[in-house]
Amino acid sequence: MNKVILIGRLARDPEMRTTGSGIAVTRFTVAVSRPFNPQNGQPQTDFINCVAWRRQAENIAKYCSKGSQVAVEGRIQTGSYDGADGQKRYTTDIVADNVTFLGSRNTSGGDTTSSNYDSSSFAQPMPSYEESQSIPTTDMSEDPFKDFGEEIALSDDDLPF
DSSP states (O other): OOOEEEEEEESSOOEEEEOTTSOEEEEEEEEEEESOOTTTSOOEEEEEEEEEEHHHHHHHHHHOOTTOEEEEEEEEEEEEEEOTTSOEEEEEEEEEEEEEEEEOGGGGTOOTTOSOOOGGGGOOOOOOHHHHTTOOOOOOSSOTTTTSOOOOOOOGGGSOO
16 A cells, blocks of 8 residues: 655645646645654654645645645655766655645744745644643534524425435
């Protein structure tokens, strides 16, 4: 099975192009934090190249920019090509099947108009279990439909199937 799930921030603005047959393709790089580095105990960041096709590519290019937080689901694809100097080059990309937009730089307190983005902000540690438990919840002990309207009685004869 070849499946990848990443959550991170775009390290640069996505680059969209179209193929000769008019298919949109967007390349983007996602910065993903490693929670722990055994050498110095500080988190590190991996910069992972991704590619999206067609409508997904158009949406990424239109709605995402450097610093946008995304979740990428896809697969790893490797390839090779001959460089301009005649050397064989190898590539590894994540081919995105689904990209979910989680937020922009504004939601993290950043400024979307600034072109100076501090890459050290990518290496933020994951929240602890206690911190993740502080997410607000909704009380469902009351009937959420109590003020919805009158009850409608249906019989099997009313159903079209």
